[in-house]
Amino acid sequence: MNFTANAIIGQSGGPTCAINATLAGVIQGLQKNKSIHTIYGMKNGIEGFLQEKMIDLTKLTQDELSLLSVTPSAALGSCRKKLPQPEEDPGFFETLFSLFRQYNIRYFFYIGGNDSMDTVDKLSRYAQTPAGKTWPIKLMGVPKTIDNDLACTDHTPGYGSAAKYVATTLQEIACDCAVYTVKAVTLVEIMGRDAGWLTAAAGLPRLSGQPTADLIYLPETIFDEEAFLASVQKCLNEKPNVVVALSEGIRDKDGNYIGEGGQSGAVDIFGHKYLAGAARVLESLIREKISCKVRAVELSLPQRCAAHCLSGCDIEESLTIGRTAATMAEKAEPGEGNIAVFRRKPGNDYQVTVETANVALVANQVSNVNRNGINAEGNNVTDELLRQLLPLIQGEVEIPKKNGLPLHFTFQ
Amino acid sequence: MNFTANAIIGQSGGPTCAINATLAGVIQGLQKNKSIHTIYGMKNGIEGFLQEKMIDLTKLTQDELSLLSVTPSAALGSCRKKLPQPEEDPGFFETLFSLFRQYNIRYFFYIGGNDSMDTVDKLSRYAQTPAGKTWPIKLMGVPKTIDNDLACTDHTPGYGSAAKYVATTLQEIACDCAVYTVKAVTLVEIMGRDAGWLTAAAGLPRLSGQPTADLIYLPETIFDEEAFLASVQKCLNEKPNVVVALSEGIRDKDGNYIGEGGQSGAVDIFGHKYLAGAARVLESLIREKISCKVRAVELSLPQRCAAHCLSGCDIEESLTIGRTAATMAEKAEPGEGNIAVFRRKPGNDYQVTVETANVALVANQVSNVNRNGINAEGNNVTDELLRQLLPLIQGEVEIPKKNGLPLHFTFQ
Numbered sequence A, B: 001m002n003f004t005a006n007a008i009i010g011q012s013g014g015p016t017c018a019i020n021a022t023l024a025g026v027i028q029g030l031q032k033n034k035s036i037h038t039i040y041g042m043k044n045g046i047e048g049f050l051q052e053k054m055i056d057l058t059k060l061t062q063d064e065l066s067l068l069s070v071t072p073s074a075a076l077g078s079c080r081k082k083l084p085q086p087e088e089d090p091g092f093f094e095t096l097f098s099l100f101r102q103y104n105i106r107y108f109f110y111i112g113g114n115d116s117m118d119t120v121d122k123l124s125r126y127a128q129t130p131a132g133k134t135w136p137i138k139l140m141g142v143p144k145t146i147d148n149d150l151a152c153t154d155h156t157p158g159y160g161s162a163a164k165y166v167a168t169t170l171q172e173i174a175c176d177c178a179v180y181t182v183k184a185v186t187l188v189e190i191m192g193r194d195a196g197w198l199t200a201a202a203g204l205p206r207l208s209g210q211p212t213a214d215l216i217y218l219p220e221t222i223f224d225e226e227a228f229l230a231s232v233q234k235c236l237n238e239k240p241n242v243v244v245a246l247s248e249g250i251r252d253k254d255g256n257y258i259g260e261g262g263q264s265g266a267v268d269i270f271g272h273k274y275l276a277g278a279a280r281v282l283e284s285l286i287r288e289k290i291s292c293k294v295r296a297v298e299l300s301l302p303q304r305c306a307a308h309c310l311s312g313c314d315i316e317e318s319l320t321i322g323r324t325a326a327t328m329a330e331k332a333e334p335g336e337g338n339i340a341v342f343r344r345k346p347g348n349d350y351q352v353t354v355e356t357a358n359v360a361l362v363a364n365q366v367s368n369v370n371r372n373g374i375n376a377e378g379n380n381v382t383d384e385l386l387r388q389l390l391p392l393i394q395g396e397v398e399i400p401k402k403n404g405l406p407l408h409f410t411f412q
Helices: A019-031 A045-050 A062-068 A090-102 A114-127 A159-177 A197-208 A225-238 A258-265 A278-289 A312-331 A383-393 B019-031 B045-050 B062-068 B090-102 B114-127 B159-177 B197-208 B225-238 B258-265 B278-289 B312-331 B383-393
Strands: A005-011 A036-042 A054-056 A105-112 A138-143 A184-190 A215-217 A241-247 A293-298 A337-344 A352-358 B005-011 B036-042 B054-056 B105-112 B138-143 B184-190 B215-217 B241-247 B293-298 B337-344 B352-358
Touching (some): A005 A045, A019 A036, A019 A062, A045 A090, A105 A312, A114 A138, A114 A337, A159 A184, A159 A197, A159 A383, A184 A197, A197 A241, A197 A383, A225 A241, B005 B019, B019 B062, B019 B105, B036 B045, B045 B090, B045 B105, B105 B114, B105 B312, B114 B138, B114 B337, B138 B312, B159 B184, B159 B241, B159 B383, B184 B197, B225 B278, B258 B278
Parallel strands (some): A138 A337, B005 B105, B184 B241, B184 B293, B215 B241
Antiparallel strands (some): A337 A352, B337 B352
16 A cells, blocks of 8 residues: 555553553554554554544654553553454444544554454454455454463463563562471462463473472363372472462363362352352362461462563563564555464574464464473473473563652553 | 680571571671681571571672572571560570580571560570570571561561562552453552551552552551442542552451451351451452452562562661671670661661660560551551652662573572
8 A cells, every 4th residue: 555544553351561562563663654644542442442542652752662662551451342243243343444444544453362363353354345345454463461372373472471470479489488397388379261371380490490389280181189189298298388380270170160169168248159269279178188287379460460570582572573563464465364473483592483374263262281291190391391481581671660660651 | 705606597487588688698797707606597497496407607608698688588497486484484595505505606696577586585584594694695686577567676677678569569450450441449468467567568659650559558547348438439430440458457446357357257168267368358348339340469478579579778778787787796795685776867868777776675566657657538658658668669689590580599
């Protein structure tokens, strides 16, 4: 296209420490495209765009983009909106496309996880209908998720920083727990409903000979209570302080979440079921069956927003994939549903390239940890898996500070 | 004393990110005292010493001490042993003093909180009995606690780093929670059973105009559920995402912990009471009474071991108070029970000196946040209090890294 056009960018799904770096990258890439007049940001994703809530990102300076790239959360706001099927509700897409037309939007970027890629896929499917073809628009998904569970990509932006936080924190917790001589178990619950990538990162300190979790449980294997208790007991026989890392998504042989199953008998003062979480359920189990000191720790929100512990590799790559996505969109055909992905080069030296994939292959799919990344007992991860993850947490990022605290970007 | 003597150092109570810096400081101070032959470390405090479990610290190098000073947890191990009264069980102290004699220990350093200072106080009281006087020994307490609740000192080593972690994390959580438009309350529970110093640190980002908790509840005021719900509702009327920081020790007008009271009706699958914690109890309350999205977050162990977020001021001061305690002990009278404390110089520029205080005035005492550090509604802290705390979180500490993760000191 040689005529002047506008572009729009949205962020969607759960925030991460790196989704703003990707946003900054897309903006930088688009700022270099002289055919683009205005770069819009959707406020709260597609939901806000439908209400025409937009921010003008065109003139953000390099200093502002630099600060944005080390700011956690999603600066544009987010949403969790599931779009209808284009075949079933074409009217919904007509509304969207009329907004594209109204604002002369020829480029659409959506940064998110597998649900967000479903949005890009549906837009693409509508764009290829006769009605959609009346407004040619280039559609590009850009991945993000701390879960690292997207198909077609070596890993996802946001994972490296979350993994670095998890690994650092598990090392510190193992160090902390070692001070007493009384037998004790510390259970640390880590995000990841369906995939165990983030929980696996708990093993990373091991590669440097540093202490960390003694046992690691991912949702990719069936969680068996008896085997779990036996493993904990075996560790307790060897050392007084045992640390267990476990995914919030661990399930029993019938597919029931451990965190949900255990709540059946638990109600709070209002008679509500307790949403205890897997670590709390297993805390009770150990107290009952092993009778030692036990503590449940949920790493919770800091896993996705602890920008004081960023991976340099992650932030650099998140910027790069954003910039490259902007360039790729220029060359793409209107209506195509593409996503920018990382391809790891073979060999011992870690190197990635950014490529495109069909977004339909990513939408709603989950990429799991391979069984051979988990040991035979199902209670730890293999060194091979850890070596694959290790490059992603390398490098430190210096955050600008004010009064001893991070300075974060905000729209004025 | 001009003859050769030995010294011993112990760490006691809950670990912190700075208790190893204080240990490093004491060792550095003692290494300069030419009359000291061997510097022993007690393994697991007084409990390990009674079993003659000791480590020789005499020849630790400056590089090792430097790494030790940025390592979280307590490198010597810890204990939670309460000593008997010297008048009631002199035999216990006879055993201890015979060990001092056996190892020619003339200097005793104990790094800990108010319980640990009780140990120093009791040793001092025994040391002043005729039997105790037969083995003149210099006794020195050195403060540490993330709770900042020790009497006679402006603040405690360990607090600054924990406060920096809490302030940073609350800022990041507030940033994270702002991405959705749906009304939601996030409750963040912070350590501090009796004193609200650490919870108060949640307000620090405010001084820099950064987002953080909208409401802050300390144990120093009575927690009233109705007033709490009204405050949360008022905030929700103004903005969709409300963040509340609360101390684990908040209590109702009858002195009952909110975290305990709410458990009365809650049992787990084994019929055990749920140790829900204050945030979980209030999560249920808000779900019941306000019916909006609500999430409870416990900051848990990272508050005391997140050494990847150290305060430079805290680590520098922790080293200094250790070194100074070693020098002070030289000049002290045998049998005296002293503790090294911080005195803040008057004026706008933050400066502290290290002085000594009578350990009996510190043992078992709790120093609380003044009522004038809390606003009239009891739902936030004042800027004046925050300005008092702000110097303690200043300065960054560079941690040596290996494979992208912190390198921690361990005894070989």
